[in-house]
Amino acid sequence: MKPVPSATETIDAFQMKEALDQLKAQLSKIHHDVNNPVTVVSGNIELIRELAKALGVETDFDGPLHDMQIALDDLTERIDKLMIVRKIVTNLSDKL
Numbered sequence: 001m002k003p004v005p006s007a008t009e010t011i012d013a014f015q016m017k018e019a020l021d022q023l024k025a026q027l028s029k030i031h032h033d034v035n036n037p038v039t040v041v042s043g044n045i046e047l048i049r050e051l052a053k054a055l056g057v058e059t060d061f062d063g064p065l066h067d068m069q070i071a072l073d074d075l076t077e078r079i080d081k082l083m084i085v086r087k088i089v090t091n092l093s094d095k096l
Contacts, residue, residue, distance in 0.1 A: 013096045020093040027086040034079050041072055 011019070045068050052061040 017093050017096040020089050020096070024086055024089045024093065027082050027089065031079060031082045031086070034075075038072065038076055038079065041068075045069055045072065 045065060048061060049058070049065055052058040052065075
């Protein structure tokens with residue numbers, strides 16, 4: 001990966017497009033890298049919920065599981081916003 005020019009350097013459209021493409025790739029990588037563990041956590045929340053129900057102790061876990069689900073939903077929403085930023089970067093890159 002080539003270094004991005006500093007703020008004091010003048011860059012041409014090709015360099016800007018390269019920088020935007022690098023940014024787009026990094027955003028995709030971050031989205032993928034964070035989304036995988038989120039999927040695992042989501043599956044485990046559901047597993048714990050089902051196990052608690054099967055054992056008849058679901059009320060003991062309602063609060064913590066609810067808190068975990070809210071936090072997970074918030075994280076998922078933030079991860080999805082990365083793809084909005086990626087789309088903005090793509091649109092900018094396409095205009096160069």
